[in-house]
Amino acid sequence: MEEAKTEGVLCGANAYTKKYYLNPAFFRLPEQVRRELQILCVTIAEESGGILTLEYDSEGHLQFKAQADDGDYLFDEIASGMKIARARYAHRELLEALELYCRVMHSGEKTEKTGGEEDGKKRK
Numbered sequence: 001m002e003e004a005k006t007e008g009v010l011c012g013a014n015a016y017t018k019k020y021y022l023n024p025a026f027f028r029l030p031e032q033v034r035r036e037l038q039i040l041c042v043t044i045a046e047e048s049g050g051i052l053t054l055e056y057d058s059e060g061h062l063q064f065k066a067q068a069d070d071g072d073y074l075f076d077e078i079a080s081g082m083k084i085a086r087a088r089y090a091h092r093e094l095l096e097a098l099e100l101y102c103r104v105m106h107s108g109e110k111t112e113k114t115g116g117e118e119d120g121k122k123r124k
Contacts (some may be wrong), residue, residue: 012053013045048080060103
């Protein structure tokens with residue numbers, strides 16, 4: 001059985017254009033989760049400058065990606081990395097829940113709560 005593709009952008013914020021983006025595939029997330037994602041992304045993008053995206057990799061893990069325009073000499077990649085590390089720690093439960101959501105909703109993985117996985121191992 002082939003797994004569904006889980007890669008893609010969950011959300012992002014652009015400090016240059018002052019815009020936030022949430023992938024329409026995730027509009028079904030609870031309002032509180034969507035707000036928390038928006039606050040998280042916008043805050044990091046505004047404080048660091050540049051563009052911040054929260055993306056799923058091919059295994060369904062969330063990755064923060066920060067980038068800046070070529071002419072943006074005020075963007076501090078080190079400070080941005082530190083802000084991302086702090087956010088990853090402070091919001092670890094949310095991020096873990098979103099990774100699980102992606103695996104269950106987009107790749108069909110079953111969990112203990114949905115009736116298929118127990119202690120990280122799939123039932124046979």
